Amino acid sequence: MYILGISCFYHDASAALLKDGKIVAAAQEERFTRKKHDTSFPEKAIEYCLKSQNITINEIDYIGFYEKPLLKFERILYQHLESFPKSYKTFLSSMPSWINEKLRVIKLIKKKLKYKKDVLFIEHHMAHAASFLISPFKKAAILTIDGVGEWTTTSLGIGENENIKLFKEIQFPSSIGLLYSTITAYLGFSVNNSEYKVMGLAPYGNMDKNTNPYYHVLKKVIDIRDDGSYHLNMSYFTYHYKNRMPSKKLCQLLGGFIRKPESEVTERHKDIAAALQLITEEIIIKILNYIQKITNCQNIVLSGGVALNSVANGKILRNTSFKNIWIQPDPGDGGTSIGVSIYIYNTILGNKRVYQLDNPYLGPKFSNEEIREFLDKNEIKYNEFKREKEMIKEVAKMIFNNQVIGWFQDGMEWGPRALGARSILSNPCNPEMKEIINLKVKHREKFRPFAPVVCEDDALNYFDCDKPIPLPTDFMLMVYPIKKKYHKKMPAVTHIDGSGRLQTIRKFQNPIYYNLIKEFGKLSKIPILINTSFNIRGEPIVCTPYDAYKCMMGTGIDYLIMDKFIIKREENFRDIWDSEKYAKD
Numbered sequence: 245m246y247i248l249g250i251s252c253f254y255h256d257a258s259a260a261l262l263k264d265g266k267i268v269a270a271a272q273e274e275r276f277t278r279k280k281h282d283t284s285f286p287e288k289a290i291e292y293c294l295k296s297q298n299i300t301i302n303e304i305d306y307i308g309f310y311e312k313p314l315l316k317f318e319r320i321l322y323q324h325l326e327s328f329p330k331s332y333k334t335f336l337s338s339m340p341s342w343i344n345e346k347l348r349v350i351k352l353i354k355k356k357l358k359y360k361k362d363v364l365f366i367e368h369h370m371a372h373a374a375s376f377l378i379s380p381f382k383k384a385a386i387l388t389i390d391g392v393g394e395w396t397t398t399s400l401g402i403g404e405n406e407n408i409k410l411f412k413e414i415q416f417p418s419s420i421g422l423l424y425s426t427i428t429a430y431l432g433f434s435v436n437n438s439e440y441k442v443m444g445l446a447p448y449g450n451m452d453k454n455t456n457p458y459y460h461v462l463k464k465v466i467d468i469r470d471d472g473s474y475h476l477n478m479s480y481f482t483y484h485y486k487n488r489m490p491s492k493k494l495c496q497l498l499g500g501f502i503r504k505p506e507s508e509v510t511e512r513h514k515d516i517a518a519a520l521q522l523i524t525e526e527i528i529i530k531i532l533n534y535i536q537k538i539t540n541c542q543n544i545v546l547s548g549g550v551a552l553n554s555v556a557n558g559k560i561l562r563n564t565s566f567k568n569i570w571i572q573p574d575p576g577d578g579g580t581s582i583g584v585s586i587y588i589y590n591t592i593l594g595n596k597r598v599y600q601l602d603n604p605y606l607g608p609k610f611s612n613e614e615i616r617e618f619l620d621k622n623e624i625k626y627n628e629f630k631r632e633k634e635m636i637k638e639v640a641k642m643i644f645n646n647q648v649i650g651w652f653q654d655g656m657e658w659g660p661r662a663l664g665a666r667s668i669l670s671n672p673c674n675p676e677m678k679e680i681i682n683l684k685v686k687h688r689e690k691f692r693p694f695a696p697v698v699c700e701d702d703a704l705n706y707f708d709c710d711k712p713i714p715l716p717t718d719f720m721l722m723v724y725p726i727k728k729k730y731h732k733k734m735p736a737v738t739h740i741d742g743s744g745r746l747q748t749i750r751k752f753q754n755p756i757y758y759n760l761i762k763e764f765g766k767l768s769k770i771p772i773l774i775n776t777s778f779n780i781r782g783e784p785i786v787c788t789p790y791d792a793y794k795c796m797m798g799t800g801i802d803y804l805i806m807d808k809f810i811i812k813r814e815e816n817f818r819d820i821w822d823s824e825k826y827a828k829d
């Protein structure tokens with residue numbers, strides 16, 4: 245039985261294909277269209293899913309959609325009516341997409357895909373909560389937190405075997421996700437894109453709630469109760485009737501104008517980011533303690549966009565009574581295409597659970613022959629390693645010698661993080677490496693850290709991880725303190741507060757990546773690499789050999805390793821725009 249899950253029209257459109265209860269393919273549309281956070285109908289991601297199994301749309305038994313559009317429309321109407329006439333302009337501007345696309349999803353899916361069978365609609369937070377069904381747990385408490393679904397912004401539940409029950413929720417307009425996005429906008433970063441930058445900025449500010457002046461100021465906009473439920477004072481916000489998020493009153497409260505993008509980040513901005521992070525962590529921990537008490541579960545599954553807050557995630561097990569935590573590689577809206585497909589299979593159709601997502605490499609892969617054909621066709625000079633062992637030794641040496649490597653292997657990662665299939669790898673021990681990568685490739689804000697990857701069996705030597713090491717670390721969703729004695733030994737991945745957003749890798753997941761890290765460790769005595777996403781600022785992570793080659797040519801990446809092929813940048817240097825004329829593979 246095949247089930248196709250679809251998520252689109254809000255942010256991060258994606259598609260996922262389930263075969264007999266197992267996810268066999270999943271990808272975000274942005275990777276194919278090369279438009280970051282692409283929201284459009286995921287035609288290309290669907291095409292990939294079908295092609296990966298060599299099937300046609302007629303062989304799909306069910307299609308699932310990640311929300312209930314009518315219910316969401318009801319909320320949109322209600323929120324605009326309630327704020328009328330202030331909402332008039334936003335209402336008018338939002339209607340065309342509702343009339344042309346969102347309210348006609350069934351017709352649109354059937355027409356675009358020429359599909360004749362059932363399309364099922366699952367409530368948005370249930371599609372998030374369904375991450376439980378691909379977790380390692382038979383029973384777990386569930387917390388979903390995002391900006392907003394239909395009405396829900398936070399839901400609490402419990403999952404057992406094939407069933408999920410959501411028993412409590414917080415509704416729009418109160419939303420931690422939208423509070424985080426509002427402050428993100430106030431700090432001059434883009435909404436639904438740069439919330440993680442605010443999280444990265446927070447430790448530069450005052451993370452002591454007793455002395456951070458903005459902690460108490462921000463508390464005026466949100467009322468947090470002992471069970472973690474919360475209520476926003478909407479006079480500080482405008483997102484319920486306008487496209488602009490912070491109100492004038494909020495700007496006055498925070499003592500200044502909205503920061504202009506790319507302008508200086510001041511101490512005040514850093515303290516506001518810190519206060520927001522403190523409040524977010526406080527709410528999450530309070531809600532989790534409440535759910536733990538009433539469910540008495542040892543396991544927790546987290547989902548929704550706020551579950552990308554890896555700093556908060558890293559504090560959960562040490563501040564609650566939960567013993568184990570699970571977060572799928574894409575807890576945001578992109579991940580709901582997997583959620584709907586597995587929910588239909590297990591919960592609606594009542595089939596037994598047979599799958600646990602422990603390997604994120606669900607995207608397109610390219611064989612040795614396909615890559616060779618691409619290189620030959622485009623007259624790109626390359627060498628090929630005969631053996632994998634030889635390649636690993638050579639690449640480890642290059643990284644040790646401070647070369648920046650574009651690493652392209654196997655199937656593309658599922659979710660927003662590069663996890664060793666489409667990664668840029670380099671030496672974490674070089675104190676200048678952060679600057680080198682920023683200068684050569686990423687052009688990021690200076691305050692943003694680079695992330696470390698470590699083999700799971702070495703992680704506890706270098707990081708103060710929870711024990712046993714939780715699975716979300718495999719997907720770079722947890723931040724942990726780096727042991728103090730290593731701060732100076734791996735300066736390029738040690739954040740200002742001594743933490744690292746680590747990826748752990750288990751050998752079975754990606755043996756070649758695992759072996760490369762170990763080999764680098766033999767040379768450097770630190771078995772850790774910088775792992776950052778293979779893209780330039782503002783673009784999605786690369787998907788195809790063409791994308792990878794183009795990215796290398798447009799940046800200062802020194803070597804591209806694709807399967808066993810090695811391509812040196814200088815030898816092939818051509819102007820980046822010339823590469824546009826190369827045939828796409």
Ligand SMILES: [Fe+2]
Nearest residue numbers: 390548549577
């Ligand atoms: Fe969501």
